Amino acid sequence: MAENRTGRNIFAPKSVSELLSIKQQHPDTLLWAGGTALMRQQNIHPSFSKDIIQLSGIRELKKIRRTERYLEIGACVPIKKILNVGQHVLPFALSEALRSIAPPHIRNRATLGGNLCCRSRRLNTYSVLILMDAILEIRKSGKSRWVGLNRLFTRKGKDSIQDNEVVTRIRIPLNVWNLQYFTAVGDPFYDPFNAISFSLLMETHKGLISQVRFAVGNIGKTIVRSIDFESYLTEKKLKLRPKEIDNAVEYFKKAMEQTEVLTSFQKERTIRFILWFLHELRDYNLFTE
Amino acid sequence: MKINFSLNGRNVDVETPSETRLSDILKDNAKIGSVHTACNKGECRSCTILFNGDAAASCLIPAFEARSSEIVTLEGFSKTDDYHDIMQAFEETGTTLCDLCRGGTILTIYSILERFAEPDEGQILDAFRGSICPCTNIRIIIQVVKKTALYRRRKRFGRK
Numbered sequence: 523m524a525e526n527r528t529g530r531n532i533f534a535p536k537s538v539s540e541l542l543s544i545k546q547q548h549p550d551t552l553l554w555a556g557g558t559a560l561m562r563q564q565n566i567h568p569s570f571s572k573d574i575i576q577l578s579g580i581r582e583l584k585k586i587r588r589t590e591r592y593l594e595i596g597a598c599v600p601i602k603k604i605l606n607v608g609q610h611v612l613p614f615a616l617s618e619a620l621r622s623i624a625p626p627h628i629r630n631r632a633t634l635g636g637n638l639c640c641r642s643r644r645l646n647t648y649s650v651l652i653l654m655d656a657i658l659e660i661r662k663s664g665k666s667r668w669v670g671l672n673r674l675f676t677r678k679g680k681d682s683i684q685d686n687e688v689v690t691r692i693r694i695p696l697n698v699w700n701l702q703y704f705t706a707v708g709d710p711f712y713d714p715f716n717a718i719s720f721s722l723l724m725e726t727h728k729g730l731i732s733q734v735r736f737a738v739g740n741i742g743k744t745i746v747r748s749i750d751f752e753s754y755l756t757e758k759k760l761k762l763r764p765k766e767i768d769n770a771v772e773y774f775k776k777a778m779e780q781t782e783v784l785t786s787f788q789k790e791r792t793i794r795f796i797l798w799f800l801h802e803l804r805d806y807n808l809f810t811e
Numbered sequence: 812m813k814i815n816f817s818l819n820g821r822n823v824d825v826e827t828p829s830e831t832r833l834s835d836i837l838k839d840n841a842k843i844g845s846v847h848t849a850c851n852k853g854e855c856r857s858c859t860i861l862f863n864g865d866a867a868a869s870c871l872i873p874a875f876e877a878r879s880s881e882i883v884t885l886e887g888f889s890k891t892d893d894y895h896d897i898m899q900a901f902e903e904t905g906t907t908l909c910d911l912c913r914g915g916t917i918l919t920i921y922s923i924l925e926r927f928a929e930p931d932e933g934q935i936l937d938a939f940r941g942s943i944c945p946c947t948n949i950r951i952i953i954q955v956v957k958k959t960a961l962y963r964r965r966k967r968f969g970r971k
Binding site for chain 1: 862938
């Protein structure tokens, strides 16, 4: 269904198949989920030059499904509804990341798909979901494919979604992590040069770190993650020694220098955060086995 | 484009460009006094409304999203018992809200209480995160929310 009043078409499909056929015919349209990030960016009218596909009427995109192995969230599920799923289902780090997105009067309309697919910047849930190995279902008329979230954007921020494709579902594996942590310092919208987020997932077994994943997100086009840092900490005994903490910090410093996406203040914040949590790990303060 | 929505219980038809902010429509077309347009980024809360039952920043909603929606502003909400409970709590704490944040604060309190019967301090602080109006201390708002929750419980269940 299209309406043409001001030279711009607003399509309001009621099903995914209708959405895909519209996208096939009009690949250069803007997908409108919650629109909270887009509306914040446009202070000057006329703001949108493209035709728009309004997604709020598609029920299939607003479903949450849970199995023993994963949680599947429709791309247009509002953040509020995801948070209502409950603490025992939603991974703790994800729930903290969702809560950090915005105050409730914005979370009521913002969607997870919108948060992940924002082209200009990587928002709060992106780094957590990458660590959790989340995958996305991307559909186009007559075809669908699953893509790892880590492959959605290149290092330079270009996305791998074709013009006639749409992200429809986000699948999050429900692995058991002993320690999950997410914190966002500063608000990326109010304070883009200083705001930063830290996501950490850790699995321990009999006093040994069996797996660790850590990512630093800012408002830029990519996140910072160091495989060297993570593999160095793997198989280390808990109660890390001071020398091990120093080495781990050095590995992350190298990764920050290579990616060059953080400001010097954000780098300083990151080092302080790593030192803090590695010391907390040493003292067993963050979790009990 | 022509849009139709329910505003405080009555049907409204507006002819407007599709990208117009709902806050502008409410203020300019529907002459709603409690909706202000200040930051246009959802930060100041002066344009908060109940959009299909949830508190929302009307400056972040374009006209085409408002089609067939149910909108309640402070003018409509002030006819309800819930409004009077909140105002009674404000009176008891001796606080008056400024005109800019009045609608946003009252509708935010209502939406917290719709979600949590007995909200804790963390939930209230989360709901008011980023609130920038300096007219009322957040500690007073926490008191008001807790008092209102108490009135509602008394009314609904006849208990403390």
